[in-house]
Each structure stands twice: as structure tokens, then as C-alpha cells.
Amino acid sequence: MATSELPEWKAKLIELALKSNILTFGSFKLKSNRISPYFVNCGLFCKANLIRAISTAYARQIDSYAKEHPEWGFDILFGPAYKGIPLCVTTAEKLAGEDESKWGDIAYSFNRKEVKDHGEGGLMIGESMKGKRVVIIDDVMTAGTAIREAIDIINGQGGKLVGIIVAIDRQEKMPSQSEKEGKGDDGTPRGSTIAEVRRETGVPVMAVLTLSDMIAGMKKLGREEEMKQMEEYYQRYKPSD
Numbered sequence: 001m002a003t004s005e006l007p008e009w010k011a012k013l014i015e016l017a018l019k020s021n022i023l024t025f026g027s028f029k030l031k032s033n034r035i036s037p038y039f040v041n042c043g044l045f046c047k048a049n050l051i052r053a054i055s056t057a058y059a060r061q062i063d064s065y066a067k068e069h070p071e072w073g074f075d076i077l078f079g080p081a082y083k084g085i086p087l088c089v090t091t092a093e094k095l096a097g098e099d100e101s102k103w104g105d106i107a108y109s110f111n112r113k114e115v116k117d118h119g120e121g122g123l124m125i126g127e128s129m130k131g132k133r134v135v136i137i138d139d140v141m142t143a144g145t146a147i148r149e150a151i152d153i154i155n156g157q158g159g160k161l162v163g164i165i166v167a168i169d170r171q172e173k174m175p176s177q178s179e180k181e182g183k184g185d186d187g188t189p190r191g192s193t194i195a196e197v198r199r200e201t202g203v204p205v206m207a208v209l210t211l212s213d214m215i216a217g218m219k220k221l222g223r224e225e226e227m228k229q230m231e232e233y234y235q236r237y238k239p240s241d
């Protein structure tokens with residue numbers, strides 16, 4: 001895999017993820033049924049310094065995309081349950097810290113996994129999406145199932161999707177029909193999830209870190225064995241595009 005020069009802030013974030021067991025190694029079953037030798041548990045960005053590090057990284061990425069594309073903007077950060085919930089709240093706050101005049105009116109929204117049937121009731125918490133421009137913020141994109149579910153919620157709420165940001169793009173190919181049926185990959189070449197989601201939605205899809213970034217980070221830290229495992233997994237599920 002070709003890896004580009006890793007900016008210092010990304011190298012530091014990877015080091016922090018390793019130290020906090022957010023990036024771990026072993027054998028993990030993914031939502032897509034694939035078995036991965038590495039896993040990124042963004043639920044462990046749960047201490048004050050880690051929350052600050054990850055929300056700052058999302059906010060920087062969003063702010064720098066917005067600077068390069070002045071015509072682009074949004075009203076709501078939508079964090080799908082569960083791991084998206086703290087992300088939309090903390091990143092909205094960090095955006096206001098980046099530039100209050102530009103981002104001070106950004107609202108957050110998240111869903112419940114079950115509909116509440118008393119009190120205010122319903123599925124959604126936070127700002128109403130009706131007629132608003134919405135950016136999805138989530139943790140990891142592998143096969144894109146979680147992102148597609150989030151897009152359905154936005155459409156159902158009358159919002160307009162204008163962007164997607166995740167912490168980690170695992171750079172994997174779309175799952176085959178046989179994988180969806182639990183029969184394993186049939187080995188056919190397919191495009192990347194992120195490119196397919198971009199093509200389907202026509203909106204920018206950003207990632208704070210990609211698998212290549214993480215491999216470059218492991219290399220910098222001299223963790224050759226784990227780096228090799230990531231490379232081998234990449235070779236197995238690498239996209240054709």
C-alpha cells in the first residue's frame with residue numbers, strides 16, 4: 001500500500017489511540033462479518049483529554065474543508081446512535097471554538113435506537129432536521145451499512161444530506177452478496193465503500209484517518225508486526241478503485 005507523509009497531528013492522534021487501546025490488535029468480527037486483525041473502538045475516546053483530541057480533529061477537518069470550499073456549509077451535525085452521539089455534541093462545541101462567527105449557530109441532532117412513547121416522544125433528540133442541511137458524523141466506515149441507515153433517517157426527517165465525516169476510513173471494498181449472507185468473500189474485485197457512498201450521495205465524504213495513515217503511524221513507531229497484519233488484511237479486502 002502506498003502511504004503518504006503523515007502530518008504530525010495525525011501521528012500524535014494515532015499514538016494516543018494506541019496508548020488508550022482505541023486502536024487494538026487481535027481477532028475481531030466486524031459488523032460486515034469480516035474478521036479483522038485490528039479494531040478501532042472510538043467508544044474509548046471517553047476521557048477528557050481524548051474527547052478533546054478527537055473532537056478537535058473532526059472540527060479541524062470540517063473547518064479546513066469549508067475553507068477550501070467557501071460555497072459549502074451546513075446547519076446540523078447528526079451523530080447516529082450510539083457512538084455518533086458524543087461526537088456530534090463535542091464536535092459542535094469545538095467548531096464554535098475554531099470560529100464562533102462561522103460555526104456558532106451549528107446545532108446537533110441524534111437518534112434513539114428505539115422510539116420513545118411518552119413525554120416529548122419520538123425518535124430524534126436535538127435540532128429538527130426539516131429543511132436543514134445536515135452533515136453526518138460517525139466513528140468508523142467499513143461496509144457503509146451504518147452510514148446508509150443514517151442517510152435514511154435524514155431523508156425520513158426531511159433534512160438534506162450535504163456531507164459525511166468519519167474518524168476512520170478502513171479503506172475496504174464493498175461487501176459481496178455472499179458476505180452479506182454470511183458465506184465469506186467470493187474474492188471478486190469491487191470498489192471502495194467510501195467511493196461508492198460518494199458516488200451514491202454526491203456529497204463530500206471525509207475521514208480524519210485512513211488505514212494508510214494508521215499503517216504509516218505504526219511504521220513511524222517501529223511496530224512492524226502490527227503494521228504487517230494491517231497490510232495483509234488490506235491486501236485481502238482492498239478496493240479495486
Ligand SMILES: O=P(O)(O)OC[C@H]1O[C@H](OP(=O)(O)OP(=O)(O)O)[C@H](O)[C@@H]1O
Pocket residue numbers: 031032080081082083084138139140141142143144145146147
Ligand atoms: O460501515 P459499517 O460496516 O456499517 O461498520 C461500521 C459501523 O459499525 C459500528 O456501529 P454499530 O452499528 O455496531 O453501532 P454502535 O455505534 O452502537 O457501536 C461502528 O461503530 C460503525 O459505526
Ligand SMILES: O=C(O)c1cc(=O)[nH]c(=O)[nH]1
Pocket residue numbers: 029030031032038039040041042139140141142143
Ligand atoms: O466494521 C466495524 O464493525 C468496525 C470496525 C472498527 O474498526 N471499529 C468499529 O467500531 N467497527
